[in-house]
Amino acid sequence: MSREAHPENWLQVTPRGLYCRPGDFFIDPHRPVERAVVTHGHADHARPGNAAVIATPQTLAIMQARYGERAGAVLHPLAYHQRLSLGPVTVRLVPAGHVLGSAQVVIEWGGWRVVVSGDYKRQPDPTCAAFEVVPCDVFVTEATFALPVFRHPPADEEVRRLLHSVDLFPERTHLVGAYSLGKAQRLLALLRHAGWDRPVYLHGALEPLCQLYEEQGVDLGPLRSATRAEADLAGDIVVAPPSALADRWLRRFADPLTAMASGWMRVRQRARQRGAELPLVISDHADWDELTQTLREVGAPEVWVTHGSEEALIHWARGEGMRARALSLIGRGEEEQDALP
Amino acid sequence: MRDFAELLDRLVFTPRRSIKLRLIGDYFARVPDPDRGWALAALTGGLTFPGAKPAMIRALIEERCDPVLFRWSYDYVGDLAETAALLWPERRGANREPGLAEVVETLQEAGRTEVPTLLAGWLDALDPTGRWALLKLITGGLRVGVSERLAKTALASFGGQDAGAIEELWHGLRPPYDDLFAWLEGRAPQPEVAEAALFRPLMLAHPLEEAEVDALPLGEFLAEWKWDGIRAQLVAHKGECRLFSRTGEDIGPAFPDLLQNIGFDAVLDGELLVAREGAPAPFNELQTRLGRKAPTAKLQRSHPAHLRLYDLLIDAGEDLRHLTFSERRARLEAWYARHRPALMDLSELVVVENHAELKRLRREARTSGVEGLMLKRAASPYLAGRPKGHWYKFKRDALTVDAVLMYAQRGHGRRSSLFSDYTFGAWTEEGTLVPIGKAYSGFTDSELKRLDKWVRDHTVDRFGPVRAVEPGLVLEVAFDAVQPSSRHKSGIALRFPRIARIRWDKPAGEADPLERLRAMIA
Numbered sequence: 001m002s003r004e005a006h007p008e009n010w011l012q013v014t015p016r017g018l019y020c021r022p023g024d025f026f027i028d029p030h031r032p033v034e035r036a037v038v039t040h041g042h043a044d045h046a047r048p049g050n051a052a053v054i055a056t057p058q059t060l061a062i063m064q065a066r067y068g069e070r071a072g073a074v075l076h077p078l079a080y081h082q083r084l085s086l087g088p089v090t091v092r093l094v095p096a097g098h099v100l101g102s103a104q105v106v107i108e109w110g111g112w113r114v115v116v117s118g119d120y121k122r123q124p125d126p127t128c129a130a131f132e133v134v135p136c137d138v139f140v141t142e143a144t145f146a147l148p149v150f151r152h153p154p155a156d157e158e159v160r161r162l163l164h165s166v167d168l169f170p171e172r173t174h175l176v177g178a179y180s181l182g183k184a185q186r187l188l189a190l191l192r193h194a195g196w197d198r199p200v201y202l203h204g205a206l207e208p209l210c211q212l213y214e215e216q217g218v219d220l221g222p223l224r225s226a227t228r229a230e231a232d233l234a235g236d237i238v239v240a241p242p243s244a245l246a247d248r249w250l251r252r253f254a255d256p257l258t259a260m261a262s263g264w265m266r267v268r269q270r271a272r273q274r275g276a277e278l279p280l281v282i283s284d285h286a287d288w289d290e291l292t293q294t295l296r297e298v299g300a301p302e303v304w305v306t307h308g309s310e311e312a313l314i315h316w317a318r319g320e321g322m323r324a325r326a327l328s329l330i331g332r333g334e335e336e337q338d339a340l341p
Numbered sequence: 342m343r344d345f346a347e348l349l350d351r352l353v354f355t356p357r358r359s360i361k362l363r364l365i366g367d368y369f370a371r372v373p374d375p376d377r378g379w380a381l382a383a384l385t386g387g388l389t390f391p392g393a394k395p396a397m398i399r400a401l402i403e404e405r406c407d408p409v410l411f412r413w414s415y416d417y418v419g420d421l422a423e424t425a426a427l428l429w430p431e432r433r434g435a436n437r438e439p440g441l442a443e444v445v446e447t448l449q450e451a452g453r454t455e456v457p458t459l460l461a462g463w464l465d466a467l468d469p470t471g472r473w474a475l476l477k478l479i480t481g482g483l484r485v486g487v488s489e490r491l492a493k494t495a496l497a498s499f500g501g502q503d504a505g506a507i508e509e510l511w512h513g514l515r516p517p518y519d520d521l522f523a524w525l526e527g528r529a530p531q532p533e534v535a536e537a538a539l540f541r542p543l544m545l546a547h548p549l550e551e552a553e554v555d556a557l558p559l560g561e562f563l564a565e566w567k568w569d570g571i572r573a574q575l576v577a578h579k580g581e582c583r584l585f586s587r588t589g590e591d592i593g594p595a596f597p598d599l600l601q602n603i604g605f606d607a608v609l610d611g612e613l614l615v616a617r618e619g620a621p622a623p624f625n626e627l628q629t630r631l632g633r634k635a636p637t638a639k640l641q642r643s644h645p646a647h648l649r650l651y652d653l654l655i656d657a658g659e660d661l662r663h664l665t666f667s668e669r670r671a672r673l674e675a676w677y678a679r680h681r682p683a684l685m686d687l688s689e690l691v692v693v694e695n696h697a698e699l700k701r702l703r704r705e706a707r708t709s710g711v712e713g714l715m716l717k718r719a720a721s722p723y724l725a726g727r728p729k730g731h732w733y734k735f736k737r738d739a740l741t742v743d744a745v746l747m748y749a750q751r752g753h754g755r756r757s758s759l760f761s762d763y764t765f766g767a768w769t770e771e772g773t774l775v776p777i778g779k780a781y782s783g784f785t786d787s788e789l790k791r792l793d794k795w796v797r798d799h800t801v802d803r804f805g806p807v808r809a810v811e812p813g814l815v816l817e818v819a820f821d822a823v824q825p826s827s828r829h830k831s832g833i834a835l836r837f838p839r840i841a842r843i844r845w846d847k848p849a850g851e852a853d854p855l856e857r858l859r860a861m862i863a
């Protein structure tokens with residue numbers, strides 16, 4: 001493990017994204033490249049127009065559903081834990097627990113192991129494989145909720161609050177804002193787990209990805225189109241993308257009560273700016289405790305921090321004796337754009 | 342604690358009154374005594390915990406958290422109770438989660454030095470929403486958009502009773518209100534409170550603007566001066582005498598001179614003043630009296646209390662509130678002629694012939710030493726609260742000063758992410774600024790955003806949530822009067838200051854000198 005082979009010399013931020021020189025590939029590039037390894041299907045990580053795309057089969061399916069032909073000229077499915085040699089570099093994908101198909105990229109070269117975790121969480125999620133800890137030399141972490149005020153409560157507790165509200169206001173339609181990839185399906189699965197077996201109504205924008213999840217073997221229970229519903233759906237639950245909550249679209253429902261499922265809901269002032277009457281703290285990103293727990297568990301002496309509150313996590317990691325620095329990647333965090341303050 | 346926390350959390354995000362009523366009603370129906378009674382006391386502002394201060398919460402959290410991370414977090418969240426609630430290191434399962442009644446009853450018994458340990462133990466056991474609710478509860482001012490009146494209305498509809506009936510009983514009851522809930526649930530008769538020297542809810546007036554005056558049929562109204570003291574209610578019943586403020590707070594102990602030698606049985610509504618031979622002194626002299634819980638004999642002689650009577654509500658057990666104002670006025674005058682109580686007189690009626698004269702009287706109010714005029718409909722009964730169309734207050738114009746913005750602080754609630762509390766100053770002869778007051782802005786959101794940006798761009802120093810700014814922005818501040826003050830470096834205090842507008846156009850050097858304000862002392 002020579003010093004010259006230190007990852008900062010071969011894994012670097014370039015204008016097109018994070019580039020691994022000896023393996024000649026980019027990870028989650030934000031502009032089209034020859035060869036991309038994609039961690040997961042969110043639009044700020046998976047972009048169209050690459051020549052070759054390496055990703056889990058689920059992520060490739062999501063990219064095809066979103067981009068069709070433009071998903072990539074050559075799609076190379078790489079199942080979790082399978083090794084792939086790209087030049088002298090070995091690459092494998094390990095579950096990240098973020099959304100269906102999401103993966104950490106484990107890169108090995110010159111005796112060094114780097115893990116690029118993409119987006120991840122540690123809370124249980126019935127709709128995707130759980131995060132796995134891979135000990136490494138350099139850990140690249142997200143920092144979306146990297147302030148110690150972000151403490152995501154157990155998601156089933158938040159769903160219980162939603163169902164209590166439906167009980168209390170049976171004459172109103174409960175309209176839940178949730179991102180179309182991952183959050184919406186997790187919410188549906190959580191509702192089923194909490195015993196809600198009535199049909200859940202979906203905004204049209206959510207239908208294709210829910211169908212894809214079902215095809216991938218994730219059971220979401222009975223779903224109906226909210227747009228085509230005959231009645232005003234009093235006492236029912238409707239799930240829609242956050243942008244639809246402020247839309248004329250919701251006037252069709254019975255005195256709609258808007259709920260919003262997002263980690264940003266943790267801070268009341270931010271939640272109030274979103275105008276949600278029932279904020280639900282449900283996040284697909286690691287909270288502060290999960291981030292710090294993960295940094296400790298992977299045991300990497302060096303941590304690179306991307307998108308979010310980098311400074312707070314770097315401050316913490318340095319206090320723990322880790323080398324830590326910010327890795328400025330352009331165009332990250334936009335999947336959560338809807339919920340930004 | 343969990344149900345109470347969930348209730349507060351829902352209320353914070355619920356804009357609609359009807360929905361708030363449902364949420365509170367649901368809570369009363371679900372939660373047993375005595376928790377719900379303590380919740381009612383909290384929602385109606387009836388709980389205070391003098392041993393719990395924001396500084397103590399800050400100290401507790403700073404012991405448990407990296408100072409840099411605390412500062413960044415507080416900056417982001419903008420509210421101390423919420424920041425502490427979210428940051429508190431999880432130790433769930435460490436202790437048993439406390440109930441609301443347990444928290445309230447323990448704190449009421451606890452000595453000041455025990456509070457931090459108790460609090461830390463509870464915070465360990467609660468989840469973030471529970472911690473937030475606990476901190477909001479003990480630091481007072483829940484700020485969940487529920488007025489005392491709304492809470493009582495929810496209670497009334499929960500029990501299928503009239504809100505007036507609850508209001509009438511209210512001041513004779515004590516939390517946790519077991520007897521009240523028992524009655525509302527039909528398990529017991531109405532609580533017996535009628536025999537005590539109780540506060541009766543006051544009738545209040547709506548403000549009248551200059552432009553609205555001409556539409557008022559003056560012939561149907563009687564006019565009175567609005568005296569520059571505080572509204573008070575004197576209750577004398579079977580030898581027990583009490584003096585209440587507008588909100589029902591017992592302020593009797595501060596005014597023993599007024600309450601001695603009472604030889605009648607009545608409930609009187611009037612203005613509490615400091616007066617010498619019937620001449621009212623400026624408001625700040627009354628303030629001196631209000632500030633002393635147990636005034637010395639010397640202070641009672643130098644600042645004699647006085648009650649100027651407006652109304653007679655109950656006379657020797659006879660409730661007069663259903664009578665019209667004219668009828669009650671006649672009863673009051675007869676009553677006064679009969680008793681002639683010391684340190685009291687009648688507030689005279691003012692004869693107003695026409696609208697022009699009314700406006701003239703109001704313009705002259707400042708020189709006459711009154712706050713303005715009251716207009717009371719002759720045919721109105723005495724109604725609790727602020728009913729529409731009965732009483733109006735026509736207040737004297739505000740004074741204004743151009744002051745320079747010095748410090749800005751984040752607001753509360755909806756505005757907690759914006760700088761919306763402002764401290765402003767005036768120029769001394771030496772050319773330095775001294776603070777003369779602090780006010781919360783009444784701006785529109787877009788103005789507030791522009792001002793907030795100005796503050797961020799011109800910050801020169803930070804102290805926690807407070808920013809010091811360059812002396813570069815002039816605020817036009819309206820206020821009711823200037824009072825001398827030994828507590829402020831400027832030597833003055835403004836009464837009822839509010840920011841009238843932002844003078845983006847005016848250079849800070851042209852703002853008013855402190856001298857001008859000193860000359861305005863009443």
Ligand SMILES: [Zn+2]
Binds near residue numbers: 045335
């Ligand atoms: Zn993502």
Ligand SMILES: [Zn+2]
Binds near residue numbers: 118119307334
């Ligand atoms: Zn992301």
